[in-house]
Amino acid sequence: xxxxxxxxxxxxxxxxxxxxxxxxxxxxxxxxxxxxxxxxxxxxxxxxxxxxxxxxxxxxxxxxxxxxxxxxxxxxxxxxxxxxxxxxxxxxxxxxxxxxxxxxxxxxxxxxxxxxxxxxxxxxxxxxxxxxxxxxxxxxxxxxxxxxxxxxxxxxxxxxxxxxxxxxxxxxxxxxxxxxxxxxxxxxxxxxxxxxxxxxxxxxxxxxxxxxxxxxxxxxxxxxxxxxxxxxxxxxxxxxxxxxxxxxxxxxxxxxxxxxxxxxxxxxxxxxxxxxxxxxxxxxxxxxxxxxxxxxxxxxxxxxxxxxxxxxxxxxxxxxxxxxxxxxxxxxxxxxx
Amino acid sequence: xxxxxxxxxxxxxxxxxxxxxxxxxxxxxxxxxxxxxxxxxxxxxxxxxxxxxxxxxxxxxxxxxxxxxxxxxxxxxxxxxxxxxxxxxxxxxxxxxxxxxxxxxxxxxxxxxxxxxxxxxxxxxxxxxxxxxxxxxxxxxxxxxxxxxxxxxxxxxxxxxxxxxxxxxxxxxxxxxxxxxxxxxxxxxxxxxxxxxxxxxxxxxxxxxxxxxxxxxxxxxxxxxxxxxxxxxxxxxxxxxxxxxxxxxxxxxxxxxxxxxxxxxxxxxxxxxxxxxxxxxxxxxxxxxxxxxxxxxxxxxxxx
Numbered sequence: 080x081x082x083x084x085x086x087x088x089x090x091x092x093x094x095x096x097x098x099x100x101x102x103x104x105x106x107x108x109x110x111x112x113x114x115x116x117x118x119x120x121x122x123x124x125x126x127x128x129x130x131x132x133x134x135x136x137x138x139x140x141x142x143x144x145x146x147x148x149x150x151x152x153x154x155x156x157x158x159x160x161x162x163x164x165x166x167x168x169x170x171x172x173x174x175x176x177x178x179x180x181x182x183x184x185x186x187x188x189x190x191x192x193x194x195x196x197x198x199x200x201x202x203x204x205x206x207x208x209x210x211x212x213x214x215x216x217x218x219x220x221x222x223x224x225x226x227x228x229x230x231x232x233x234x235x236x237x238x239x240x241x242x243x244x245x246x247x248x249x250x251x252x253x254x255x256x257x258x259x260x261x262x263x264x265x266x267x268x269x270x271x272x273x274x275x276x277x278x279x280x281x282x283x284x285x286x287x288x289x290x291x292x293x294x295x296x297x298x299x300x301x302x303x304x305x306x307x308x309x310x311x312x313x314x315x316x317x318x319x320x321x322x323x324x325x326x327x328x329x330x331x332x333x334x335x336x337x338x339x340x341x342x343x344x345x346x347x348x349x350x351x352x353x354x355x356x357x358x359x360x361x362x363x364x365x366x367x368x369x370x371x372x373x374x375x376x377x378x379x380x381x382x383x384x385x386x387x388x389x390x391x392x393x394x395x396x397x398x399x400x401x402x403x404x405x406x407x408x409x410x411x412x413x414x415x416x
Numbered sequence: 417x418x419x420x421x422x423x424x425x426x427x428x429x430x431x432x433x434x435x436x437x438x439x440x441x442x443x444x445x446x447x448x449x450x451x452x453x454x455x456x457x458x459x460x461x462x463x464x465x466x467x468x469x470x471x472x473x474x475x476x477x478x479x480x481x482x483x484x485x486x487x488x489x490x491x492x493x494x495x496x497x498x499x500x501x502x503x504x505x506x507x508x509x510x511x512x513x514x515x516x517x518x519x520x521x522x523x524x525x526x527x528x529x530x531x532x533x534x535x536x537x538x539x540x541x542x543x544x545x546x547x548x549x550x551x552x553x554x555x556x557x558x559x560x561x562x563x564x565x566x567x568x569x570x571x572x573x574x575x576x577x578x579x580x581x582x583x584x585x586x587x588x589x590x591x592x593x594x595x596x597x598x599x600x601x602x603x604x605x606x607x608x609x610x611x612x613x614x615x616x617x618x619x620x621x622x623x624x625x626x627x628x629x630x631x632x633x634x635x636x637x638x639x640x641x642x643x644x645x646x647x648x649x650x651x652x653x654x655x656x657x658x659x660x661x662x663x664x665x666x667x668x669x670x671x672x673x674x675x676x677x678x679x680x681x682x683x684x685x686x687x688x689x690x691x692x693x694x695x696x697x698x699x700x701x702x703x704x705x706x707x708x709x710x711x712x713x714x715x716x717x718x719x720x
Contacts, residue, residue: 137663231554236639236652238472238664246473263473264664272556272650273639275660286545287554 102372107134108141108154109240110276111295112175112358116154118388119380131376138240139264145169145361152373153361156240157264158340168364170412171338172405173357174377176328176395179245180299180306180319180354183291184284185211187224190305191318194219197310197353201253203291204232205260206270211289226289233283233292236273238265244356245293248344251312252353293354296324297393309353312345317352324395327351333401335408357397367414374409375416381405449682452675455668464676470641472661477673481641483680485558485651489633490626492562492647493569498619500566501573506603508574509581521578528571536635539564544636551648556638558647564632569622576621580614581607595714605713613696620692627685630655654681 106116113135120131136144138155145153146167154174164171181200183193195203199215202208208215212225235242243264250257260266272287274280277298284292285302296319299306306319317323330346333339343355360377362370379385386396397405409415456464460477467478508521539560548555584607592602608615638650639660652660654677665671 139664139666142666236634236656236660238661238666260471261473264666265472265661267469267471267474267476268640271640272554273652273660275634275639282540283556286541287548290554 102129104129104131104151104369104372104376105134106131106141106152106154106360106373107136107144107150108361109138109156109358110135111156111177111240112154112394114297115175115389115392115394118392119376119385122384122388123376123379126379129372129376137238138243139238142361145363148363148366151363151366151369154358155361156356156358157243158342158357158359159338159361160340161336161338164338164361170362170364170370170408170414171340171359172377172408173333173339173341173397173401174360174380175389176324176343176355176357176397177393178296178319178324178327178352178355178395179241179248179293180296181291181293181309182281182284182299182304182306184287184305185226185289188305191308191320192220192223193305193307194316195307195309196314197248197252200307200309201249201256203230204234204249204269204271205253205256206232207255228289231287231290232268232271233274233280233287233290234268234271235265235280236275237279239276240264240356240358241277241293241295242266244342244344245354247342248354251345295393300393311349311351311353312347313349315349317350319352321395323350323352324355327353327355328357328395329398331357331398331401333404335404335411339405339408355395362414364412370414371416374414378406378409378416446679446682449675449679453672453679456672456676459669460673460676464673465680468641468643472665472667472670475667475669477669477676479654479673479677479680481643482652482654482657482677483684484643485561485637486627486653486655486681486684488558488647488651489561489565489637489653490623492559493565493626494619494623496563496566497570497573497622501570501618501622502577502615504570504574505577505581506607508578510599510603510607521575524571524574526571527567528575530568532568532629532632533635535564535568536632539632539636547648553648554638554650556636557649558637558644558651560648561633561637561651561653562647564636565626565629568629568632569626572622572625573615573618576618577611577615580611580618583614584610591714616692616696620689620696623692624685624689627688628655628681630659634659654678 113133116133120133124130138157141153141155144150159169159171181195195216196219199208209229210227211230212227217225243262246260246262246266250262260269272283274283277294280292280294281298281302281304284290285304308316308318311317326348327343327346330348330351331341331343333341339359343357345353346355362373381397381402389396406415456477460467464477464479465483466480468480469476469478470481504524508517512520543563544555544560547560588606588610589602592606597605633653634656637652637656639652639656640650641652644651658674658678662674665674
């Protein structure tokens with residue numbers, strides 16, 4: 080009898096120690112890189128036994144929680160400027176790059192067929208171009224059979240880093256947009272419908288004929304949607320595909336001094352896709368010990384396996400040079416693993 | 417003190433404590449909402465209730481579109497649901513043959529068991545395209561939300577109304593029939609007045625549910641902060657705004673404006689329910705009034 084109880088206790092304690100064994104880290108923030116962080120955390124756990132628990136609560140929530148030191152690291156799609164980092168006592172580095180594509184649902188027009196000037200995209204989202212056969216759309220698509228139907232604009236209803244990066248691109252493409260709507264995580268949209276999350280926008284675009292919206296690249300490929308061809312900053316046509324995203328990422332001028340503050344939209348170059356964005360990790364300066372555990376996780380994830388996961392899930396891994404710069408940044412602040 | 421008396425006292429105070437606990441939570445929630453909403457109240461004051469522009473990136477917050485959307489979608493839901501639900505209840509309690517009563521009653525109750533998110537999905541994937549084909553536009557908006565809400569509250573009103581109609585004493589109905597009343601007379605002049613309190617109660621419950629419904633509405637409302645020209649256009653409601661925007665509310669004013677909206681929702685729901693409740697309590701007290709009415713009715717029938 081006693082023997083049984085004792086074995087039971089041993090078993091139970093083994094279970095518990097298994098559950099609580101290893102380091103545990105908690106992070107919270109941006110929802111856009113969440114699928115990748117889950118994947119990275121899974122491989123990291125298998126490799127080292129250390130757990131990383133990531134909560135996808137949105138960039139705003141991530142900044143809030145790390146500012147109050149409620150989590151070990153925060154994640155945000157919107158980079159913070161050095162002054163704000165200083166004020167909140169935070170360190171910042173990019174983790175991965177993603178891209179935003181303009182998706183549409185028009186009968187008979189396939190992926191990468193429709194060409195939209197950046198200024199035309201801005202005017203569609205501003206409600207100034209209201210029909211698919213508008214002369215300004217037709218001008219760049221003489222061979223397409225554009226219907227004489229109203230355009231239904233679909234945007235995010237929740238605050239989002241995706242919207243921040245997309246509206247940054249629209250502001251850079253149209254002075255009107257910049258002055259009337261501006262850049263932000265949630266906006267006063269002139270027209271359209273709101274969907275919650277990338278999946279909400281995806282659903283609305285997929286089931287509303289003649290609609291247009293913007294989603295993370297990963298959602299487009301996973302849901303076999305059709306995306307528009309956009310323009311580089313200098314006006315050359317550029318398709319929404321991986322090598323063009325990478326081309327844009329290569330122009331990023333990250334610096335350690337700036338804490339990697341950099342918007343990746345509208346980079347120069349003949350093949351740079353215009354809406355590329357990176358997502359950032361925030362660390363509390365004073366917690367050197369947990370920071371080292373966090374950087375160990377990212378150091379591992381910046382390796383070959385992590386890059387493969389990024390690729391598989393539709394993200395773009397950081398260039399090797401950037402990764403080394405981040406490692407130097409860690410060293411400089413004494414948080415290297 | 418005997419142990420019985422002690423037990424009695426402990427029990428007395430325990431139940432009292434539980435009852436006051438509810439009151440405490442009510443007040444606590446109100447206080448938290450008020451405190452958190454204070455920066456927005458200070459910044460916008462009562463203009464918040466009438467301002468139409470909601471531009472978080474510019475720090476401009478006006479609550480009117482959300483308040484308007486909540487009211488109109490709830491109104492549409494009530495207009496659609498109440499007559500149908502009362503019709504269902506009358507059919508089930510008085511008109512339907514008894515072999516139909518139980519299966520139909522159960523299926524109505526089952527309708528109430530469907531989670532709201534399922535209604536939302538059904539609305540988005542089936543009803544919205546249907547609306548698009550029928551009235552044009554994109555199919556999402558106030559009317560679609562109102563329709564989905566009406567489906568959700570229908571079973572509440574129908575089931576409670578049926579139950580309260582069923583409480584009409586058989587003897588009252590039989591007396592009315594004996595005096596020559598038709599079935600319609602009995603329903604209109606005997607059963608409905610008798611069950612009035614229950615019917616009003618069910619309508620209030622349904623109103624509260626429709627007003628605070630979040631998930632289903634977020635799916636089909638369109639989620640845009642504007643005051644639409646027609647009920648077939650996209651709009652937003654207070655709960656949908658809260659569900660959509662809380663996560664990323666990163667400035668203090670944004671955060672507190674959302675709390676201000678929550679406070680408004682709290683006050684409106686509280687006001688509606690207490691108003692209706694007082695009205696309905698007052699009715700109850702006037703039993704003598706009702707007796708008087710019975711006599712009048714009986715006289716009326718006799719004359720027929």
